[in-house]
Amino acid sequence: MIGKEGEPNNPGEVVFQVRDLTKIYAMGEVEVHALRGVNLELYSGELVVLLGPSGSGKSTLLNILGGLDTATGGDVTYRGKTLTNADERELTEYRRFHVGFVFQFYNLIPSLTARENVAVVTEIAQNPMTPEEALQLVGLTERLDHFPAQLSGGEQQRVAIARAISKNPEVLLCDEPTGALDSKTGIVVLEALDRINRELGTATAIITHNADIAGMADRVIHLSNGRITDIKANAVKKSPGELQW
Amino acid sequence: MKALNRKLWRDLWRMKGQVFAITLVVVSGVATFIMFISTMDSISLTRNRFYRDYHFADVFVNLKRAPESLKEKIQNVPGVHQVETRVSAYVKLDIKGFPEPVTARIISVPDDGKPLLNRLYIRKGRLADPAKDNEVVINESFAQAHGFDPGDRFAAIIHGKWKELTITGIALSPEFVLIMRPEAMSPDFKHYGILWMGRKALGKSYEMDGAFNDVVLTLYPEANVSDVLAGIDHIVERYGGFGAYARKDQISHRLLNEEFRQLQRSSEIFPTIFICVAAFLLNVVMSRTINTQREQIAALKAFGYTNLDVGIHYAKLVVLIISAGLAGGIAAGVWFGKMLGGIYMEVYRFPHLLYTLHPGVIVAAVLISIVSALVGTLHSLWRAAKQPPAEAMRPEPPAQYRVTLIEKTGIGRWLSQPSRIIARNVERKPVRTFLSIIGIAVACATMISSGFFKDAVAFMVNVQFVRSQKEDMKVAFTEPTSRRALYELKELPGVHHAEIFRTVPARFKFGNRSYKTAINGIEPESRLHLLLDTDLNAISLPSSGIVLNDYLGKFLGVQAGDLLMVEALEGSKPVRQVPVVALVKLYLGVMGYMDVTALNRLMGEGDAISGAYLVTDPLYSGKLYRNFINMPRVSGTVLRRNEIRNFHDVQAKGMLFFTFIATLMACSIAFGVVYNSARIALSERSRELSSLRVLGYTRGEISYILLGELGLITLIAIPLGFLIGYWLCAYIAQALASDLFRVPLVIETKTYALAASVVLASAAVSGLIVRHKLDHLDLVEVLKTRE
Numbered sequence A: 001m002i003g004k005e006g007e008p009n010n011p012g013e014v015v016f017q018v019r020d021l022t023k024i025y026a027m028g029e030v031e032v033h034a035l036r037g038v039n040l041e042l043y044s045g046e047l048v049v050l051l052g053p054s055g056s057g058k059s060t061l062l063n064i065l066g067g068l069d070t071a072t073g074g075d076v077t078y079r080g081k082t083l084t085n086a087d088e089r090e091l092t093e094y095r096r097f098h099v100g101f102v103f104q105f106y107n108l109i110p111s112l113t114a115r116e117n118v119a120v121v122t123e124i125a126q127n128p129m130t131p132e133e134a135l136q137l138v139g140l141t142e143r144l145d146h147f148p149a150q151l152s153g154g155e156q157q158r159v160a161i162a163r164a165i166s167k168n169p170e171v172l173l174c175d176e177p178t179g180a181l182d183s184k185t186g187i188v189v190l191e192a193l194d195r196i197n198r199e200l201g202t203a204t205a206i207i208t209h210n211a212d213i214a215g216m217a218d219r220v221i222h223l224s225n226g227r228i229t230d231i232k233a234n235a236v237k238k239s240p241g242e243l244q245w
Numbered sequence B: 001m002k003a004l005n006r007k008l009w010r011d012l013w014r015m016k017g018q019v020f021a022i023t024l025v026v027v028s029g030v031a032t033f034i035m036f037i038s039t040m041d042s043i044s045l046t047r048n049r050f051y052r053d054y055h056f057a058d059v060f061v062n063l064k065r066a067p068e069s070l071k072e073k074i075q076n077v078p079g080v081h082q083v084e085t086r087v088s089a090y091v092k093l094d095i096k097g098f099p100e101p102v103t104a105r106i107i108s109v110p111d112d113g114k115p116l117l118n119r120l121y122i123r124k125g126r127l128a129d130p131a132k133d134n135e136v137v138i139n140e141s142f143a144q145a146h147g148f149d150p151g152d153r154f155a156a157i158i159h160g161k162w163k164e165l166t167i168t169g170i171a172l173s174p175e176f177v178l179i180m181r182p183e184a185m186s187p188d189f190k191h192y193g194i195l196w197m198g199r200k201a202l203g204k205s206y207e208m209d210g211a212f213n214d215v216v217l218t219l220y221p222e223a224n225v226s227d228v229l230a231g232i233d234h235i236v237e238r239y240g241g242f243g244a245y246a247r248k249d250q251i252s253h254r255l256l257n258e259e260f261r262q263l264q265r266s267s268e269i270f271p272t273i274f275i276c277v278a279a280f281l282l283n284v285v286m287s288r289t290i291n292t293q294r295e296q297i298a299a300l301k302a303f304g305y306t307n308l309d310v311g312i313h314y315a316k317l318v319v320l321i322i323s324a325g326l327a328g329g330i331a332a333g334v335w336f337g338k339m340l341g342g343i344y345m346e347v348y349r350f351p352h353l354l355y356t357l358h359p360g361v362i363v364a365a366v367l368i369s370i371v372s373a374l375v376g377t378l379h380s381l382w383r384a385a386k387q388p389p390a391e392a393m394r395p396e397p398p399a400q401y402r403v404t405l406i407e408k409t410g411i412g413r414w415l416s417q418p419s420r421i422i423a424r425n426v427e428r429k430p431v432r433t434f435l436s437i438i439g440i441a442v443a444c445a446t447m448i449s450s451g452f453f454k455d456a457v458a459f460m461v462n463v464q465f466v467r468s469q470k471e472d473m474k475v476a477f478t479e480p481t482s483r484r485a486l487y488e489l490k491e492l493p494g495v496h497h498a499e500i501f502r503t504v505p506a507r508f509k510f511g512n513r514s515y516k517t518a519i520n521g522i523e524p525e526s527r528l529h530l531l532l533d534t535d536l537n538a539i540s541l542p543s544s545g546i547v548l549n550d551y552l553g554k555f556l557g558v559q560a561g562d563l564l565m566v567e568a569l570e571g572s573k574p575v576r577q578v579p580v581v582a583l584v585k586l587y588l589g590v591m592g593y594m595d596v597t598a599l600n601r602l603m604g605e606g607d608a609i610s611g612a613y614l615v616t617d618p619l620y621s622g623k624l625y626r627n628f629i630n631m632p633r634v635s636g637t638v639l640r641r642n643e644i645r646n647f648h649d650v651q652a653k654g655m656l657f658f659t660f661i662a663t664l665m666a667c668s669i670a671f672g673v674v675y676n677s678a679r680i681a682l683s684e685r686s687r688e689l690s691s692l693r694v695l696g697y698t699r700g701e702i703s704y705i706l707l708g709e710l711g712l713i714t715l716i717a718i719p720l721g722f723l724i725g726y727w728l729c730a731y732i733a734q735a736l737a738s739d740l741f742r743v744p745l746v747i748e749t750k751t752y753a754l755a756a757s758v759v760l761a762s763a764a765v766s767g768l769i770v771r772h773k774l775d776h777l778d779l780v781e782v783l784k785t786r787e
């Protein structure tokens, strides 16, 4: 069954509801309008890809969804709860128990091994897997006791993903997870994300500059100049292995 | 949060160089704190126990001669608890194989061998047989100085009679914890001792059967000391009383108290310096660490760590760094404390040093260091905790640089690019640069303050024993004698020149303040004994009136021109109003000075003298001592040469120890500050420097950029350190001033030079370590990793 344009094929419950979201950075006299009124729903279990030119506001949107940043205007609700007026404590709790984050530059703690980097999260989560399980999901069982400096870029990114998924989050937000990787390693990383999305039903949003990646998404969202210009549902969802760039 | 704790340890390990440098500073601070306080507490406890267990008296009275029956009257003075009468006298000693003048105070011990007060702790041997007038117990420091043991013999001139004495025991007394000959500038264990002899035997020798000339007593706790003193003075007046005095004026007790005061001050000044430096270093290190870890912090927050979690994480790091220093500092402090205690024990004699370290002191050290470390890093911790998670995800923006003032002056045209980088760096972080400069300057100042003690002492010795007292020998008479005695001395072979002096114990009163000391009467045109002011100009004594030093003047509240009430405590004890002619600045002692003729006029005694200053032929010294030993009129002889040597001997060990400690401290601060600045600079700029290397700069050239900055800071810091050092010394001098001595503010050039060298050497060592790291900069590694 094919849904209408912009609606998922198989809508689950709404995870995020975004209404008229704006974000303005004040830089002295200059104001940068990073988001100029974004409206969007994200559903449980779906995988969306965010595309858009540099500076279009993708990271800003993702950061606000993840409770890392606050909006200037508009509303974001997460499962019916408003995030936009949440205080520091509520945001921390939200991040702690509900969201998994994957950063473009991995942001691993260099002084901790792969296993320990994941443990940093599992130790404070409510219902986590073991670090070993999480690392197994991304195919890194061989590298448990390696420090970040002893891992390749792709391996580091997979540790970052393991870290993000280890708490069994309801949503997984990834800011250019393959940005620093070659295509082959990128695909390994994407496979890990795809697998988690399928096996755990985690709602996943992936920012990328790479339009080819859009093929693996349920929906593809285009941003430009702080606005959503286009949302498209993929009729056929490719597996990451079929992607190439 | 086990994983985060692991991160903590690894961060700590990665920063080990800096942690070590900070630890060194913390160790120094905590060690000096513990050392000073524990030494003070230990000596204080030791003293209090000794005083208590050996019944140290509260009040001391000397008089000419009184019948034993007077004891009851003294006992009846309200407030008096126990009374003990004694016979005591000053004697000359004749020690075989030691041809220098030695005097001693001989004191009676009750015939039952058990003094009520000021009991003896017998270290070796036994008490003297009360019936035997040829047995004595001697004090320990004197015994050690001469290598005496029980059974050894020496001779003494007791009441004019040469007598061979046998040592039966070696003892300590709470009355003589510190032994100093009256009027001496420092203890002299070789030339002055204490002897104890049975009362019966000693009494007989001095024709004091059933009489006494010395009383010690204790008071009830509620007694009013000054009332008791007045009451006793009243009773003994007819018996030639020299004025009763309380424990606080007893010399051994006073000097101990003085020592406590110095320890107290030192325990305040030095640890404070260290704690501030340590807090500053921690601040720099932590703010740098938090800067480099901003993305890690952001990640932690993105995963739901709270601000508090993050804050605590870094606070733990601070506490860990401090803890290493604390542990080391406490250990070193105990060690130094015992060492310092040992040094004190050589001068201050107690049965045993009871070393104590109150748990409260450790708690205080821990709290003070941790709290100040946290306060020092509060800003950084706050920043870490408050960092908005999204903000931190972006790499640190490029630092803001500006064209510097120096360049604007036009000099910039001649600066090379590396020099320009140095200039802009120094100007970019003015606060940190300033604090680094202050830190190094403080190291320099600490070094100066240690050298200052040596300089000041050398200066005092020079003024006192070289510039002011030019005599070779001072001969004192048993009692005021007619001037004719001078001619007798002048006749002796080997005496080139002689001048008289007259010393009268006296009490000065002005308004409601009073002070007991002595008036020194000297010849107005004296060549041997000069009164010097602080500019070392000789002051000519006026033919009438009295000259006081400014410390006493300030204490009494008198000024030149005021009339001072002088109460002589000798002879007919005249009480007179004497005009104060001048106040002069003197470094040692508190005395009044008068023209000898004026003093004698005041005493109404004609031409009496107390002794003479002599210039002698060194070849005749030995012969002269023998002469003086045998002259019944001479009570003692003092050799200036011995006084100087002794002053140095007694001070030397302590000085050496303090210099050692101060050098250690200065090095640790200088090294800590310079090494830390260098490491921080290296970490902040390794990318920049690597890039330059990639562009073809040599190792030497990039080292210049980094180390040139440190060199510049060090060079600015040294003159500033001189200035701070001078202030610190001025503060110390002022804080230590007492009626015993005022420390002159004298700092020799070589002290400055040494301080500068120590700082430069520490800077050079840390520079070399960093240079080594620079030489091994991994270009690929540095350029690959994101900051």
Ligand SMILES: Nc1ncnc2c1ncn2[C@@H]1O[C@H](COP(=O)(O)OP(=O)(O)OP(=O)(O)O)[C@@H](O)[C@H]1O
Residues within 6 Å of the ligand: A025, A026, A027, A032, A033, A034, A052, A053, A054, A055, A056, A057, A058, A059, A060, A061
């Ligand atoms: N902290 C900030 N202060 C000022 N302006 C900012 C800040 N963060 C982002 N911006 C601006 O907001 C706009 C959107 O930034 P954002 O990071 O969301 O873009 P993006 O779509 O993620 O770009 P890219 O693909 O390059 O990562 C940009 O113009 C950026 O310059």
Ligand SMILES: [Mg+2]
Residues within 6 Å of the ligand: A058, A059, A060
């Ligand atoms: Mg972005």
